[in-house]
Amino acid sequence: MRPTVHDIAARAGVSLATVDRVLNNRPGVRGVTRDKVERAIETLGYVRDVAAANLAKSRIYPLVFILPEGDNTFMRGLAAEVEAARLRSAVERTAITVFTVPAFDAAALGRALEQARGLEPAGVAVVAIDAPEVVAAVDRLREEGVAVVTLVSDLPGSSRDHFAGVDNVAAGRTAGTLMGRFLGGRNGPVAIVAGSMLVRDHRDRLEGFGAAMAESAPGCQFLPVVEGHDDPAEVDRLVSSLLADHPELAGIYSLGAGNRGLIAALEKAGREKAVCAIAHELTPHSRAALLSGTIDALLNQDAGHEVRSAIRVLKARADGLSVISAQERIRIEIFLKDNLPVDPA
Amino acid sequence: MRPTVHDIAARAGVSLATVDRVLNNRPGVRGVTRDKVERAIETLGYVRDVAAANLAKSRIYPLVFILPEGDNTFMRGLAAEVEAARLRSAVERTAITVFTVPAFDAAALGRALEQARGLEPAGVAVVAIDAPEVVAAVDRLREEGVAVVTLVSDLPGSSRDHFAGVDNVAAGRTAGTLMGRFLGGRNGPVAIVAGSMLVRDHRDRLEGFGAAMAESAPGCQFLPVVEGHDDPAEVDRLVSSLLADHPELAGIYSLGAGNRGLIAALEKAGREKAVCAIAHELTPHSRAALLSGTIDALLNQDAGHEVRSAIRVLKARADGLSVISAQERIRIEIFLKDNLPVDPA
DNA sequence: GGATTTCTGATTTACGTACATCAAAAAATC
DNA sequence: GATTTTTTGATGTACGTAAATCAGAAATCC
Numbered sequence: 001m002r003p004t005v006h007d008i009a010a011r012a013g014v015s016l017a018t019v020d021r022v023l024n025n026r027p028g029v030r031g032v033t034r035d036k037v038e039r040a041i042e043t044l045g046y047v048r049d050v051a052a053a054n055l056a057k058s059r060i061y062p063l064v065f066i067l068p069e070g071d072n073t074f075m076r077g078l079a080a081e082v083e084a085a086r087l088r089s090a091v092e093r094t095a096i097t098v099f100t101v102p103a104f105d106a107a108a109l110g111r112a113l114e115q116a117r118g119l120e121p122a123g124v125a126v127v128a129i130d131a132p133e134v135v136a137a138v139d140r141l142r143e144e145g146v147a148v149v150t151l152v153s154d155l156p157g158s159s160r161d162h163f164a165g166v167d168n169v170a171a172g173r174t175a176g177t178l179m180g181r182f183l184g185g186r187n188g189p190v191a192i193v194a195g196s197m198l199v200r201d202h203r204d205r206l207e208g209f210g211a212a213m214a215e216s217a218p219g220c221q222f223l224p225v226v227e228g229h230d231d232p233a234e235v236d237r238l239v240s241s242l243l244a245d246h247p248e249l250a251g252i253y254s255l256g257a258g259n260r261g262l263i264a265a266l267e268k269a270g271r272e273k274a275v276c277a278i279a280h281e282l283t284p285h286s287r288a289a290l291l292s293g294t295i296d297a298l299l300n301q302d303a304g305h306e307v308r309s310a311i312r313v314l315k316a317r318a319d320g321l322s323v324i325s326a327q328e329r330i331r332i333e334i335f336l337k338d339n340l341p342v343d344p345a
Numbered sequence: 346m347r348p349t350v351h352d353i354a355a356r357a358g359v360s361l362a363t364v365d366r367v368l369n370n371r372p373g374v375r376g377v378t379r380d381k382v383e384r385a386i387e388t389l390g391y392v393r394d395v396a397a398a399n400l401a402k403s404r405i406y407p408l409v410f411i412l413p414e415g416d417n418t419f420m421r422g423l424a425a426e427v428e429a430a431r432l433r434s435a436v437e438r439t440a441i442t443v444f445t446v447p448a449f450d451a452a453a454l455g456r457a458l459e460q461a462r463g464l465e466p467a468g469v470a471v472v473a474i475d476a477p478e479v480v481a482a483v484d485r486l487r488e489e490g491v492a493v494v495t496l497v498s499d500l501p502g503s504s505r506d507h508f509a510g511v512d513n514v515a516a517g518r519t520a521g522t523l524m525g526r527f528l529g530g531r532n533g534p535v536a537i538v539a540g541s542m543l544v545r546d547h548r549d550r551l552e553g554f555g556a557a558m559a560e561s562a563p564g565c566q567f568l569p570v571v572e573g574h575d576d577p578a579e580v581d582r583l584v585s586s587l588l589a590d591h592p593e594l595a596g597i598y599s600l601g602a603g604n605r606g607l608i609a610a611l612e613k614a615g616r617e618k619a620v621c622a623i624a625h626e627l628t629p630h631s632r633a634a635l636l637s638g639t640i641d642a643l644l645n646q647d648a649g650h651e652v653r654s655a656i657r658v659l660k661a662r663a664d665g666l667s668v669i670s671a672q673e674r675i676r677i678e679i680f681l682k683d684n685l686p687v688d689p690a
Numbered sequence: 691g692g693a694t695t696t697c698t699g700a701t702t703t704a705c706g707t708a709c710a711t712c713a714a715a716a717a718a719t720c
Numbered sequence: 721g722a723t724t725t726t727t728t729g730a731t732g733t734a735c736g737t738a739a740a741t742c743a744g745a746a747a748t749c750c
Binding site: 360402403 | 726727728729730731734735736737
């Protein structure tokens with residue numbers, strides 16, 4: 001049988017109240033007594049029953065999620081996962097509030113973080129924008145003891161507790177290695193379609209892609225990076241003109257969103273088999289394109305995993321507990337047509 | 346505020362005891378009264394507080410894990426993850442017992458399952474062997490209301506609740522597509538090293554590999570499958586003689602364990618760059634070989650995820666609850682040198 | 691050595707649910 | 721309509737912890 005606070009009190013020769021004071025860092029315990037209690041905890045191997053403690057505290061974890069607006073498929077999927085988590089609130093003792101802010105607007109994000117602070121939450125999960133006012137707002141939350149996790153996009157200079165997302169340089173490298181190997185020494189230039197080079201994730205992916213391509217396909221020629229602003233129609237136009245201008249195009253790396261446009265352009269031109277296409281994020285469209293062969297490989301980060309991980313980490317940090325680190329590692333998933341999950345994302 | 350049993354009692358105009366009877370399916374409630382209570386539960390959106398319920402029941406989940414013996418690195422890693430889960434027992438209200446049985450011995454596994462049944466556990470997780478006596482033993486457990494999850498290796502004909510593992514045909518296909526694309530039309534035969542063709546996992550992988558290669562590298566010549574019995578020394582010998590006999594060897598697919606032997610043979614022959622090598626399971630050795638370029642791609646299943654998932658599913662089934670299915674999907678992970686997790690497995 | 695401050699003990703209530711008991715009410719049976 | 725059976729209510733205890741109160745003991749101060 002697992003030891004309880006009563007067992008510790010008996011063992012240490014003190015009362016329940018004193019054990020409680022030690023366990024919860026309340027004042028009013030002499031050093032020697034504290035030591036006695038801590039030794040008893042040690043020798044009995046006492047572990048606080050979190051369920052019982054939460055019950056007694058009627059603890060709920062007020063959490064705030066701050067997500068970007070816009071109709072980006074990935075971000076909508078992320079929002080859906082947050083909503084799914086909200087529906088589990090009763091079971092998980094969380095109370096999740098969602099704020100949405102205009103995409104790429106650091107000032108608005110800073111204000112949203114301030115607003116979140118006003119709610120005195122136990123934790124905040126935020127899709128960060130790498131800007132000084134955002135760093136400042138995050139640091140202020142941390143100073144007040146609020147746990148902060150960055151989601152999808154990190155904030156390296158800040159004091160955030162944890163980042164629930166992938167290393168985008170490594171993701172870019174992975175795409176580069178795959179592209180180099182898939183081309184297998186074939187000639188012809190490679191095109192890169194970004195969303196916006198103002199976004200850190202995209203810059204990181206580009207950096208990694210270039211480095212890995214230099215190793216796996218030395219001498220490969222790159223076309224200038226074009227920016228599709230994650231908009232399918234714009235990506236369609238851009239890719240269509242790339243295809244028209246470069247009949248020998250060997251590969252396309254799409255490191256942002258707007259894959260519907262990429263797929264449409266390749267298929268309109270009838271070049272879907274000739275051009276090696278690698279893109280990011282599994283969506284119903286990209287999934288279909290992978291299965292049909294229009295897209296050759298897809299890199300993905302599991303939005304559901306990211307949201308669940310963020311919640312676990314925030315709760316643990318709020319209680320000062322540790323987490324299973326391997327469980328919180330967000331994978332850079334590589335999907336070929338053969339290892340797709342059964343259920344569309 | 347979340348509704349409690351008291352709220353339901355008030356709303357339905359009955360006593361707490363009656364609510365309790367309805368909630369826990371105890372006899373002694375008229376149909377009409379039951380309906381009243383259920384309507385109240387519905388309209389108030391009552392969800393039982395599992396933590397409080399478990400506390401009141403002092404519920405622990407006695408679970409049995411049945412794992413194969415032997416010094417296979419993957420299985421040892423799996424055992425380590427089970428042990429890690431055992432150390433979390435206090436927090437997770439589990440009591441985990443581990444049985445080990447000789448590998449590939451269906452009769453012994455059947456006996457172990459019977460023995461597990463004697464412990465009257467809430468759930469059993471088993472690395473299955475596809476044999477009639479194992480199916481029978483699993484079905485018997487299920488009949489007694491014990492939840493059963495197959496781990497790593499499935500048991501299709503049985504009534505097991507869930508399979509925590511990967512689709513090995515799909516894993517083989519994934520390897521085949523990668524191999525075909527990495528070869529990029531190069532000539533030269535491809536060798537396949539299995540552990541034992543008696544094991545279903547290995548047969549499945551081979552089947553998938555052949556099918557995908559036929560698509561991605563039509564006309565590729567295969568050497569006869571050799572069996573290394575997951576033993577590094579034996580794999581080393583086999584691969585060394587393959588390399589000596591076939592100077593034009595283009596690729597090797599190792600679908601079992603014993604990768605240390607594969608790596609050693611390739612490096613001794615100085616052929617690690619010339620031969621495209623694809624293997625399974627991330628271990629310290631295979632990780633190093635991936636980084637050095639001896640192995641070109643690694644397929645993996647996350648043993649930690651499998652164990653944690655098995656426990657979640659067993660607990661949920663024991664309580665008749667549902668699980669987040671996306672969370673329990675075990676991925677076929679593809680690792681290149683670029684997307685390795687930071688921490689070795 | 692008395693007053694004050696700091697520590698400790700004893701006890702109680704609460705969290706939300708499970709489960710048992712006994713009495714009372716309602717329904718079914720004859 | 722009396723009896724039996726079924727259904728329901730009322731109540732209490734338990735699970736392991738949190739948190740509060742108040743009294744008493746020990747240490748510290750002057």
